[in-house]
Amino acid sequence: MDYNERPDFEGGIQCDTAPFDMKTPIDYKVMMDYLDACEASYPFLVRGVIGTTIAGRSIPFVRLGAEKTMKNVLYVGSHHAMEWITTSILLRFIGEYCCSYKLCRRIYSISMPFLFNNRTIYVVPMLNCDGVELQRYGVDPDFIMKDRLISMNGGSEDFSNWQANIRGVDLNHNYNAGFTEYKLLERELGIFGGGPTKYSGEYPESEPETAALVSFMRQIEPSMIITLHSQGEEIFYTSGGETTPRSRQIAKALASMSGYKLSEPEGTAAYGGLTDWFIKEFKRPSFTIECGRGTNPLPLKDFFPVYVQLREMLFTAPLLS
Ligand SMILES: [Zn+2]
Structure with missing residues (x-):
């Protein structure tokens, strides 16, 4: 049965004004059309742009909640091109949040008007807009960087395993946290320039996407x-073994809600990521959630079960901050 038709499931609210289409794989246009529909249906939803990608796409953000509340939290999806299921998860969350708030419902015992007035949730559903489009559709024959991209992809026009942005920079290694240390490791791995994954860029925040998010x-x-x-x-929830005093406590709560296990980053995963940067810079809790299980890109059929795993976390985490 279709998820939106399941009256027994708390999330299966008939959001008649902006239904989320779970049968179409996400891409940039599907995301933007859905945000347009939400904006038209829910006047309290605030939308903006954090910056522009190399190919000129606006990177959207959405604000859920009042402008000035006690605390802001930020959710980010699709740093990596093959991981677009994370954008679908965040869009479904946006839709469900808006519909529930409009109907003054409670979700996981949380009163939506209370959440709206006490926490501001910013969502950047797709940071690597160009990378997602490249992974989904390959390189545009008229694109000025076409030959360079194919060369960075080992001469192949098959970009189905591409994770980076369209300059071949892995956005989640491009933050200013352990960048120099990672460069040494990168060279040991034989990575000397742009490619499908793990190249950190020339310098921290060299890419418009990471610079905009920072x-x-x-x-x-x-x-x-x-x-x-x-x-x-x-x-x-740690970076180089470091974390914040509250992080472990919150991480345990998130693990219990999702059924996911707590892990320490190892190898290349331990450098230059957003969580590393945020812990170092803001000394506040930051979590990297690896959604679902299988081979990337996770198939569309995984969307519903993965969203169900993460739904409580997405609604409840702001109140733990
Ligand atoms: Zn990733």
């Missing part, structure tokens, strides 16, 4: 961030 975070000063990746059903 500037946005400095502006909104989140008390906590949650970054969605796929896959592994794991939660990372």
Whole structure:
């Protein structure tokens, strides 16, 4: 049975004005059309742009909740191109939040008007817009960087295993946290330039996507961030063994809500990521959630079960910050 038709499931509310289409794989246009529909249906939803990608796509953000509340939290999806299921998860969350707030419902015993007035949730559903489009559709024959991209992809026009942005920079290694140390490791791995994955870029925040997100975070000063990746059903909350006093406590709560296990980053995963940067810079809780289990990109049929795993976390985490 279709998820939206399941009256027994708390999330299966008939959001008649902006239904989320779970049968179409996400891409940039599907995301933007859905945000347009939400904006038209829910006047309290605030939408903006954090910056522009290399190919000129606006990177959207959504604000849920009143402008000035006690705390801001930030959710980010699709740092990595193959992980677009995380964008679908965040869009479904946006839709469900808006519909529930409009109907003054309670979700997981949380009164939606209370949540709206006491926490501001910022969502950047797709950071790597260009990368997702490249992974989904391959390179545009008229694109000025076409030959360079194919060369970075080992001469192949098959971009189905592409994770980076369209300059071949892995956005989740491009933050200013352990960048120099990672460069040494990168060279040991034989990575000397742009490619499908793990190249950190020439310098920290060299990419418009990471620079835009860092500037946005400095502006909104989140008390906590949650970054969605796929896959592994794991939660990372430390950076180089460091964390914040409250992080472990919150991480345990998130693990119990989702059934995911707590993990420590190892190898290349331990450098240059958003969680590393946020813990170092803001000294506040930050979590990397590896959504679902399987081989990336996770198939569309995984969307519903993975959303169900994460739903309580997405609604409840702001109140733990
Ligand atoms: Zn990832």
